[in-house]
Amino acid sequence: MPVLSIEIFIDSNTNFELEGKHNSEGEEFSGLVMKIEPNDTYSEEISKSLRESDTFPFDYYKIDFKTFDGRNYNSYKRYLRYSFIDSSRINSSNATQRFIENLYKEEVSANERIRLQHEYRKQTETFSTNELNFDKEGEYELSLSSHRGRFLEENLTIRKENVDISQLGKGDHMFFNIDFALSRSQKVSNIVLIEEPENHLSHLNMHKLIQKMVEAEENQVFIATHSNMITTRLDLQNAIFLANGSAIKLEDLDDETARFFMKAPDTNVLDFILANKIILVEGNAEYILLSSLFKRMFGTELYNKNIAIISVGGLSFKRYLNIALELGKKVAVITDNDGDYAKNILDLYNEYQSDNIKVFAPENEEEYTFEVSIYRNNTSLLDRTLKTPQMSNGFQDYMLANKAESAFRILEKIYEDDFYNEFTIPKHLCEACQWIN
Template identity: 30%
Template structure:
């Protein structure tokens, strides 16, 4: 299986390296971080194809990293010998059973003796004369002369490759789009082709050829051909007839499609299409190791069907390396948050293999937590209930004129027992995490002892009321607005309440009171520990 991917100058990746798990990898990141490009690059090296066509037929200047192209064009103005940019993508393999031994060598960017394969798009020196003539007038050159490039596909041993040279089968499934080839889904055809034995593929080809050959023998077709010959006039002196093309360009795998309950595959619902393609890729068994690349498996699937699919992914992954991109916390939690790889917009990666087993199992058992939010947010604030959530949001808006989320600050409302799990994720990210909590009348027990293990962690910021007589948020709000509570009483709709009755009302209606404060056009004083937590 693949243990490392290295990319130079391919699309948004200028210099990039990624270590991969041998079983499951879940790649997450913001839009435009490059998740789709990673899957595309891996599939490209394993198949030699881009968009299901040979890479040589898909060459474009836009495959090159834009910064490398700009550098080349700037250098060319003053230096005719400016080096043309080159794309290189490499896959490094584990080799436990010596199945990749023939691919072993040092022809790689890291110069290490290991099995692997690479594909490059580089200048073809046979066009040296043409290129020299092309760059005579640099003022007309606006992009790369891609016509003078070639594709080099080889192993680390230095040998040229074909798809049969690599003892690993790649299946790329992009659930966000449907791609058809002569009316048939190309992903499905590839999976079906990979799933069939060679003898079965041969048998299909033979029967399909016979079907085409017997087409013209049909009596109705013979009558039509007789009519054509009678009407051909002076067009030709040869026989004119219609039949079926029996050349190789119309092989069975380009015409035959799958049916479900007598309905052609491309006419069934998108969700079922995607689920079937993913299940086929996972179920198929061959002698080759399999790399299954799935982009956003959650697309078009209900939660129940997605859950069924994830159960299959977890149980049908023997001899398969799964690399999945997703925007779904449910997928991340259900499969294993410890197999998450965060890809940032700056092309930096963070793995989570070192998460405690208890944390990984916690999210698997309770996959409803929106863990992606905590990973992708700029700053994280944890609170214990919906009333704290509303008050912190309002305090933030009063201070900065925007809600927290508009500034990349995400507030999580979770029970105190789950704080540890979220803290561990943030610590793994080296991201500051802020906790806002009640002291419940006992600071030593409920604060110091409860969070003792994080007391020396500079990334964990703990904020709470310092007065043990003010056990809850509501009591702290009342205290912050003394001696004049008239505005608070007016906001809550009870201007005639006594102070004691106001406190009782707030304690018995926590969320309702917090919502009124959040929505009010009037401003109150916020407790000092809340303000300390949101100040940056």
């Protein structure tokens, strides 16, 4: 029967009870192992199940947690403790109450808490005597409870802009949970696990949240995320990318590239790493037109071919290509020659020449940019169908001054057969689409 074994190797551990040779390496290491294996007590039941059914008998398996020295690892002797925050299932009442009490203890000294507790009990007894002491019959009377040890803490709340914490949105509750976990973990837990913290948060609040996690120096923080911002801001070299049944790390990525993505204003690096094939373009005009041209050429969308198109800006191409070299991604770069094909294409990208990377640009240096290339290949068609009397300097100048808008106007025409049949796709665009396909 198969056995599943999951091991955690712990670095710089000072607890000798975790050290031993009970691991897959058979050498002295510090760590823990979880083993899921058949329970010998049910060997007859397992045999019967295998004879009579195709259903796998995992019900008769057992789970053991042990240290590398062979000792059982249980809740009575737990060397690693963690806090788990799942943004999709925030336990508002319990977590919020713990957060309030934790904040109270941090802000108010122990002596002051004793004084406040006593004063609060005096006030509640006064209220009970003066306000609840109405005419009554029998031996029982109403009173506020004031004898529990945490009476004051249980009745505290927090307000934000005069709104009670219980009435705030899930984004605020994410902050409360993470604040509590990080502050509490310094005393109780070694590890903080956060599931998709980007849920319910605006762009600005995401920045604030990332800063809180960066400052959590006393804990090891594991974050599961689909956010480009979180992935890059917390350093690509620390990230593990899970895709297609495998785990990818970028430990060997150069420091300068990693720092670039930490500071870049807008990146699509997560989309880039998780895609099978990628087309990198410079700007919005290329992004707007290229997917539609690909569809007309091949009769299907880019995503149906597992191809991602990402607009990164010309100055960022090399940063993405550094990652492509590490991962062996197939990447087509579509860029401008800026009037010098040899210098700006052949020489500039010479170090990135490989089987999986290819740079496409017009070899004709008069087609120095995307808009000029489109116009020169379709001058008559564009002047006839899209030029207006207001374009006094001609449609090419209009395209250069209004790149996204002119691309959108051409896009609307691309799906008209009469227009597309006469439209000439520049050679470098055709070659890029055919190569990446």
